[in-house]
Amino acid sequence: MPLDCREVGSVSEKTGELVQGTLDMLILKTLALESMHGYGIAVRIEQMSKGVFKVNAGSLFVGLQRLQRAGLIRSEWKESENNRRAKYYSLTALGRKRLDSEARDWGRQVAAIARILEAS
Numbered sequence: 423m424p425l426d427c428r429e430v431g432s433v434s435e436k437t438g439e440l441v442q443g444t445l446d447m448l449i450l451k452t453l454a455l456e457s458m459h460g461y462g463i464a465v466r467i468e469q470m471s472k473g474v475f476k477v478n479a480g481s482l483f484v485g486l487q488r489l490q491r492a493g494l495i496r497s498e499w500k501e502s503e504n505n506r507r508a509k510y511y512s513l514t515a516l517g518r519k520r521l522d523s524e525a526r527d528w529g530r531q532v533a534a535i536a537r538i539l540e541a542s
Contacts, residue, residue: 445485450521457512
């Protein structure tokens with residue numbers, strides 16, 4: 423069942439649904455670029471997807487907790503760019519390995535789907 427991580431908009435709006443588990447991979451990829459706080463992760467995913475995915479705070483929070491419990495990310499409190507305390511997340515070595523593995527698997531799945539869609 424797809425995981426809809428968009429903010430709820432109008433009913434006629436085209437949905438940006440993610441396959442179950444994809445949000446975790448996107449969070450890991452975002453943190454592979456640099457450590458950041460939750461809001462920054464959501465903004466970066468929206469930017470990188472050119473607005474297709476708008477991660478809601480609830481989905482992001484649950485994903486961050488799940489990844490931290492699995493030892494794929496760690497967190498620490500730091501001062502944000504607007505001088506407020508924020509929890510910053512960063513990728514662990516185990517998280518980097520998981521990201522590499524999931525990215526390879528995702529690439530194989532996308533290629534297989536493309537072959538099926540191109541079949542005549």
